[in-house]
Amino acid sequence: MFVFAARRILQAIPILLGVSLVVFGLVHIVPGNPIDLLMPPEASPEVIAQMKAAFGFDKPLYMQYLLWLSRALQGDFGLSVFNSTPVWGQLITALGNTFILAILAATLGFTLGVVFGLLSAMFHGRWPDKLFSAIATTGVSLPHYWCAIVLVLACAVLHDWLPAQGMGDDSLPLYDRLQYLVLPVVTLSLIPMGVIGRLVRATVLEILSQEFVGALTAKGLTRWPVIRHICKNAAPPVLALMGLQFGYLLGGSILVETVFNWPGSGNLLNLAIFRRDIPVLQATILVLAAFFVVLNLLVDIAQAAIDPRIRR
Amino acid sequence: MSQATVDFVRRDRQVSIDAPQATPTPGYWKSVVQRLSRDPVTIAVTLVLLGIIFISIGAPLVTGGTDPYAGSVLARLKPIGTPGHWLGTDETGRDLWTRLCYGGRLSLLAGVLPVSISLLIGGFLGILAGYAGGIIGTLIMRTMDVFYAFPSILLAIAICGLLGNGLSNSVIALSVVFIPPMVRISETVTTQARQLDFVEAARASGTTTLQIIRHHVLANVLGPIMVYATSLISVSIILSAGLSFLGLGVTPPQAEWGLMLNSLRQAIYVQPYVAALPGAMIFITSMCFNLMSDGFRSAMDVRLNK
Numbered sequence: 001m002f003v004f005a006a007r008r009i010l011q012a013i014p015i016l017l018g019v020s021l022v023v024f025g026l027v028h029i030v031p032g033n034p035i036d037l038l039m040p041p042e043a044s045p046e047v048i049a050q051m052k053a054a055f056g057f058d059k060p061l062y063m064q065y066l067l068w069l070s071r072a073l074q075g076d077f078g079l080s081v082f083n084s085t086p087v088w089g090q091l092i093t094a095l096g097n098t099f100i101l102a103i104l105a106a107t108l109g110f111t112l113g114v115v116f117g118l119l120s121a122m123f124h125g126r127w128p129d130k131l132f133s134a135i136a137t138t139g140v141s142l143p144h145y146w147c148a149i150v151l152v153l154a155c156a157v158l159h160d161w162l163p164a165q166g167m168g169d170d171s172l173p174l175y176d177r178l179q180y181l182v183l184p185v186v187t188l189s190l191i192p193m194g195v196i197g198r199l200v201r202a203t204v205l206e207i208l209s210q211e212f213v214g215a216l217t218a219k220g221l222t223r224w225p226v227i228r229h230i231c232k233n234a235a236p237p238v239l240a241l242m243g244l245q246f247g248y249l250l251g252g253s254i255l256v257e258t259v260f261n262w263p264g265s266g267n268l269l270n271l272a273i274f275r276r277d278i279p280v281l282q283a284t285i286l287v288l289a290a291f292f293v294v295l296n297l298l299v300d301i302a303q304a305a306i307d308p309r310i311r312r
Numbered sequence: 313m314s315q316a317t318v319d320f321v322r323r324d325r326q327v328s329i330d331a332p333q334a335t336p337t338p339g340y341w342k343s344v345v346q347r348l349s350r351d352p353v354t355i356a357v358t359l360v361l362l363g364i365i366f367i368s369i370g371a372p373l374v375t376g377g378t379d380p381y382a383g384s385v386l387a388r389l390k391p392i393g394t395p396g397h398w399l400g401t402d403e404t405g406r407d408l409w410t411r412l413c414y415g416g417r418l419s420l421l422a423g424v425l426p427v428s429i430s431l432l433i434g435g436f437l438g439i440l441a442g443y444a445g446g447i448i449g450t451l452i453m454r455t456m457d458v459f460y461a462f463p464s465i466l467l468a469i470a471i472c473g474l475l476g477n478g479l480s481n482s483v484i485a486l487s488v489v490f491i492p493p494m495v496r497i498s499e500t501v502t503t504q505a506r507q508l509d510f511v512e513a514a515r516a517s518g519t520t521t522l523q524i525i526r527h528h529v530l531a532n533v534l535g536p537i538m539v540y541a542t543s544l545i546s547v548s549i550i551l552s553a554g555l556s557f558l559g560l561g562v563t564p565p566q567a568e569w570g571l572m573l574n575s576l577r578q579a580i581y582v583q584p585y586v587a588a589l590p591g592a593m594i595f596i597t598s599m600c601f602n603l604m605s606d607g608f609r610s611a612m613d614v615r616l617n618k
Contacts, residue, residue, distance in 0.1 A: 018458030026474055137606070141599035143550045145557050146591025149577060153584045251463030255554050259577070269466075270558065273473035285462075285470050293461045 004310075005301050012297050016290060020072070023286045024065050027278055068282070077283035082275045087283045090268060095287070097167065098257070098264030102249040104185045109192030110242055116193070117200025118227075124205060132197065139194025148187045148259040155183060165261040184260045188253060192245040199241050203234040236303045236310065243299030247292040347611040354607025357600040364597055368416030375410040380567050382406065389583045400586040402572065403579050408586060412593055415567040419594065422479060422561065422568070423549030426486035431541045434491040438498025439533060443506055443525060453499060456492040464489045468551055472560040482552055482561035489551070490544055497540045498533060505532040539609045546601040553594045569594045 052058040059067070071078065077087035113136070120132040156164035168177040207213065207230050216226050254266025261267070265284055272280040304310045348354055367374050383405035390401040399409040441452040459467070471485035505511065511528045519527075553570030555561035562568040564575070572590040580587045 014454070015457055015461055018455075019461045022458060022462075023470075026470055029474070137602055138599065141546055141550075141595065141602045143553060143591060143594045143598065145554055146573060146588070146595060149573070149580065149591060150588055153580060153588060157580055157584050248463045248465070252465035254465065254469060255557065258558060269469065269473075273469070273560070281470070281473075285466060288466055289462045292463055296461075 001304065004304050008297055008300050012293055016293055019289045019293065020069055020286060021065070023282055023289065024068060026285075027282055028061060072283070072286060078279045080277050080280050082272075082277040082280070087279050090280065091265070091283055091287060094263060094265040094268040094284075097262060098250060098253055098266065100181070101184050101188060101253060101257075101262065101264060102246060104181060105188035105249055106192060106242070106246050108185060109189035109245070110196055112189070113193040113196030114200050114238070116197040118204060118231075120197070121201045121204035121208065124208075129201075133201065136194045136197035136201070139190045140198065142190055142194075144187055144191060145255040145259055147190060148183070148256050151183050151187055152259070167262055184253075184256055184262055187256050187260075188249055192242075192249065195245060196238065196241060200234065200238055203237055204230055207233050232306070236307045239303055239306070240299050243295050247295050250291060251288040344611045348607065351607050351611065354604055354611070357603040357607070360596070361600045361604065364416055364593075364600070365420065367413045368420055371410070371413035371417065375407070375413050378407050378410040380406065380410045380414040381565055389579055389586065391583055392585055399589060400583060402576055402586070408589060411567040411572060412569070412590065415569045415572055415590065416593070416597075418479065418562055418566060418568040419549060419553055419570070419597070422482055422486075422552035422556075423545055423597075425483050426490055426552070427541050427544045427548050429483070429487040430490035430494045430544075431537070433487070434494025435498045435537055437491070438495040438537075439502045439525070439529065441495065442499040442502025443521075443529060445503075449499070452495065456495045459488070459492040460496075464547075465551065465554070468555060469558065469560065472555050477560060477563050479562050482555045485555070486548055486552055490548065493544075494537070494540070498537050501533045501536045502529060505529050508532070535612055539605065539612060542601065542608060543605040546598040546605070549594060549598045549601065 049058070057064070068078075075088060077091065079085065080087055080090065116132040116136060120129040120136075123129045152164045155162045162182050163180050164183070166180060168180040213226065213230065216229055221229075250265070252266075253262075253264060254269055256262070257264045257266035258270055265288060268280065269284045271277070272284060300310075371380075383401070385405060387397065387401050387405035389403060389405075390397050392398070392400045394400055397407050397409070399407075399412065402408055402411065437452050437456075441449040462470075468482075468485045468489045471488055472482055475481040475484065506529065508528075511524060514524050514528055552561060553568070553573070556568050556570030557574045559571075559574065562571050564571060569590040573587075573594070576583075576587040576590065
């Protein structure tokens, strides 16, 4: 088990390096120096050169990459080109806000997904199966940014039930601030619910068709212990997908954050794109992608802990 | 079943054996079509999709020649059911039904094109990696692993945001996003197909590599890859409309569902139902593609239909 974990951790290192190369490369496939795009056309060449030197854009590309990477490893992502504040500070605040949404949405979505998936597999072919499968397929097909708008429409425009935008003032009491969470969390939970629900249904159905389930029943086990066996066998693939989905919630909430004006990492990324703020852009993508890699690593190790066959 | 008499000569005397005549079993594709024809949901969603494709391509016909770009300040944000604008008008007074029809062209194109491109490139790389194996395979698969490390929406937004707006950039971004999963799927099925007994047999009897790939590998691999591709279309339509929704894809004043949803979002307090319509189109289209893909998958999966 320890050997497996160590090997997986070692394998993650080249991937992380590759990720950093892609992030750095992405920014530099765009023609033009980031500073040129930012400076007013009437700026004098000396000022532009000074700015380039200040942000390190005057060095050769590989030097820029090495410098950027070594600083990034120390948690220093430089200053924002837009407002000259440290990138790290902005990123931490934004990530924290996104994390709140992602954790709550994952909890809600995964729970519903597992329950729906189990129910539809156990009532295979009957009406609960059809109902829950329909809900799951709807969840997968929903454009979540549209769903966000529809929820705002229903709960904030047509009725005055919940706030439509932002995350509330710090001065508000906790109960009022929680209200701001409801709509974004519900919106974000729909896709994980659908995806997990469909996978749980398919996995459980496949396990149900295996002989050992019949053997367990024949041995005289009652319903619940049999279900416990099924769950343990279904866990590894479901867990892997949960890890992926949680990563998507962290990195992909940009659309929902835009609709709800939620000051998270997606919002930060969106602003950075429109301001052409390269340091913020690079840092946000890199940190989110690195997080995704680590998450997958943890999931792999957890899978191996549950299912010894994976360790090999 | 009719009986046929099989005669054959055995040594010196003639022996007759009564054997049941071989009845042709329906071919694989014929049985797939047969199963599909018994699946009302798949037929229904396919019809709806054909309808959406029809109103998009035939937009000038179904809208009676209304100009999708002609607005009027007087006719701004009319509700659903206004005479002359049965689905209302948008924030610059353009007829919404007309723009929804024309919008289907770009939305469908921006959704289907990336999947086709990634199907070609990803399928090729995946089959190559799966069949060749060795260094080439490792090289391709490890490169894909790096792209796998990005959540798909994040990568699409990053590429599109850096390349700039426009339909072509959004198509490029989404193709890059879809190539890695496509490679992974094709690599997996190719590796499985390569180990099948008849492929071994073909190789042992001296068939050339190209012929093995053409006759044996492709025939076994294309089905699963295509099914996976159709399931990606739904995601692709949602994502491409999402890019336009963020202002990263199609540029105004072009009609595209994601872009329309974004510009009408500001009008949500004035005409809530009109504002939600473009998103409903995205939802219906992606739902239909999803259900159609499910239908094809279960019709093509022999194991599910024992």
